[in-house]
Amino acid sequence: MKSKEFPNIVYIVVITAIAALGGFLFGYDFGVINGTVKALELEFNSNAVGTGFNVASIVLGCIPGALYAGYFADKFGRRAVMFSACFFFALSAWGSGIASGSVEFVIYRIIGGIGVGAASAICPAYICEIAPAKIRGALASAQQMAIVLGIFFAFLVNYLIANFAGDPSGIFAFGFKAWQWMFWAEIAPTVAFFLGLFFIPESPRFLAALGRDEDAKNILSKIYFNADEEVVAIKKSLGGVRPSVKDIFKENSFMPHGIIIVGVLLAISQQFTGMNIIMNYGEVLWGAIGFDKNSALLQNVITGVVNVLSTIVAILLIDKIGRKVLLLAGSFLMCLSLGAMGFIFSKGHLENSTLILPEGLGVTAFIIAMVFVFAFAATWGPVLWVLLGEMFPNSMRASGIALSAAAVWAANFAVVMTFPSMLENMGLAQTYFLYAIFPMLSFIFVKFYVKETKNLELENMKED
Numbered sequence: 001m002k003s004k005e006f007p008n009i010v011y012i013v014v015i016t017a018i019a020a021l022g023g024f025l026f027g028y029d030f031g032v033i034n035g036t037v038k039a040l041e042l043e044f045n046s047n048a049v050g051t052g053f054n055v056a057s058i059v060l061g062c063i064p065g066a067l068y069a070g071y072f073a074d075k076f077g078r079r080a081v082m083f084s085a086c087f088f089f090a091l092s093a094w095g096s097g098i099a100s101g102s103v104e105f106v107i108y109r110i111i112g113g114i115g116v117g118a119a120s121a122i123c124p125a126y127i128c129e130i131a132p133a134k135i136r137g138a139l140a141s142a143q144q145m146a147i148v149l150g151i152f153f154a155f156l157v158n159y160l161i162a163n164f165a166g167d168p169s170g171i172f173a174f175g176f177k178a179w180q181w182m183f184w185a186e187i188a189p190t191v192a193f194f195l196g197l198f199f200i201p202e203s204p205r206f207l208a209a210l211g212r213d214e215d216a217k218n219i220l221s222k223i224y225f226n227a228d229e230e231v232v233a234i235k236k237s238l239g240g241v242r243p244s245v246k247d248i249f250k251e252n253s254f255m256p257h258g259i260i261i262v263g264v265l266l267a268i269s270q271q272f273t274g275m276n277i278i279m280n281y282g283e284v285l286w287g288a289i290g291f292d293k294n295s296a297l298l299q300n301v302i303t304g305v306v307n308v309l310s311t312i313v314a315i316l317l318i319d320k321i322g323r324k325v326l327l328l329a330g331s332f333l334m335c336l337s338l339g340a341m342g343f344i345f346s347k348g349h350l351e352n353s354t355l356i357l358p359e360g361l362g363v364t365a366f367i368i369a370m371v372f373v374f375a376f377a378a379t380w381g382p383v384l385w386v387l388l389g390e391m392f393p394n395s396m397r398a399s400g401i402a403l404s405a406a407a408v409w410a411a412n413f414a415v416v417m418t419f420p421s422m423l424e425n426m427g428l429a430q431t432y433f434l435y436a437i438f439p440m441l442s443f444i445f446v447k448f449y450v451k452e453t454k455n456l457e458l459e460n461m462k463e464d
């Protein structure tokens with residue numbers, strides 16, 4: 001289909017949707033564990049530490065996953081990395097369901113993490129490389145939409161399977177238990193991703209770097225009216241050399257280019273908002289402020305819906321008002337909401353390690369938590385992945401996003417692992433006051449060090 005601005009907008013949207021399935025699997029893999037925790041505890045006889053590890057181990061795979069994706073994407077192409085991620089997703093889904101002990105289970109989860117890490121790095125980069133500059137923000141935000149939908153669908157599928165079987169440990173079908181099917185269910189979207197990959201082209205920017213100019217031009221002619229000029233611009237930006245990991249360092253030094261440091265700091269800032277405390281410990285958090293266990297599911301559903309709807313706000317705004325304004329607004333609102341939560345928590349007192357809040361404040365705390373989720377999902381959630389996909393020059397895009405995505409996962413691990421002991425040693429109020437400081441820092445960082453990329457062609461991205 002032709003439009004005035006783009007030669008074939010349907011083509012662009014379809015390939016974006018297929019690549020974003022990688023984000024869906026990233027979200028699904030994270031969400032699926034939620035409904036299986038208790039059943040795994042029973043099955044493997046694990047203690048609290050073992051359970052924590054069953055949940056968190058996936059992240060240990062994400063870090064090497066992101067790094068290998070960057071390296072292989074410049075050697076074998078973006079599609080090859082996405083194909084390989086399918087293999088890791090499928091092996092992990094199947095293996096997690098057949099695991100007979102914690103160690104075996106953790107190994108399969110780490111394998112899944114490699115897929116998640118790879119998809120988290122390469123899918124946004126690929127989408128940015130096939131997107132026209134004018135709508136690149138909205139298209140790359142599809143990745144975040146897919147992540148939150150993946151989390152949501154995992155919750156939903158888990159819920160339906162558990163309901164049918166009566167319990168996550170009950171028999172669901174063919175003599176296998178519900179929790180096993182929860183993991184196996186992920187094989188369906190993995191197959192969809194795998195088949196979809198046959199229909200999408202290689203990134204034209206990768207092809208141009210290989211010297212396959214005609215192939216690059218054929219693909220670009222469906223995205224731009226002036227495909228010839230685009231190929232010339234890409235080649236010029238690469239200066240006739242193929243991208244390699246070395247490009248992230250300044251000449252003859254181990255000092256990375258400024259833009260790489262900005263990418264890594266953006267990644268850490270996104271995680272230090274504490275969003276994954278709510279994503280991982282929602283149940284503990286709502287329990288700690290006095291909600292009963294049965295309403296945990298409802299709270300999960302509300303969080304999921306707020307997450308999805310707020311992402312739409314970002315998609316609508318990102319190419320109009322730009323990335324920086326969104327990040328600044330997000331930091332501001334998150335700082336306020338985290339501070340407000342800390343203030344409310346400071347009004348409570350502890351009884352048997354449950355925080356008892358004065359009448360009505362529990363609900364207020366939950367509403368403010370949802371304001372926080374909105375602030376994250378409409379800003380830092382999608383904008384980080386959009387920026388990482390587009391802000392690096394062609395020569396260092398794959399390595400830059402790989403390194404930054406690895407930083408996302410390392411910071412994620414630090415936040416998720418330290419929360420239980422912060423809760424125990426500092427209490428909920430102090431923990432939240434501490435987390436309110438990080439958005440202040442990220443506000444200053446974004447204001448002075450992050451450059452706006454709205455409407456810029458990838459060929460115009462700078463090294464510093």
Ligand code: BGC
Nearest residue numbers: 144147275276279381382412
């Ligand atoms: C973040 C994840 C988070 C997810 C869902 C992503 O942008 O990188 O850490 O769990 O959004 O909100």
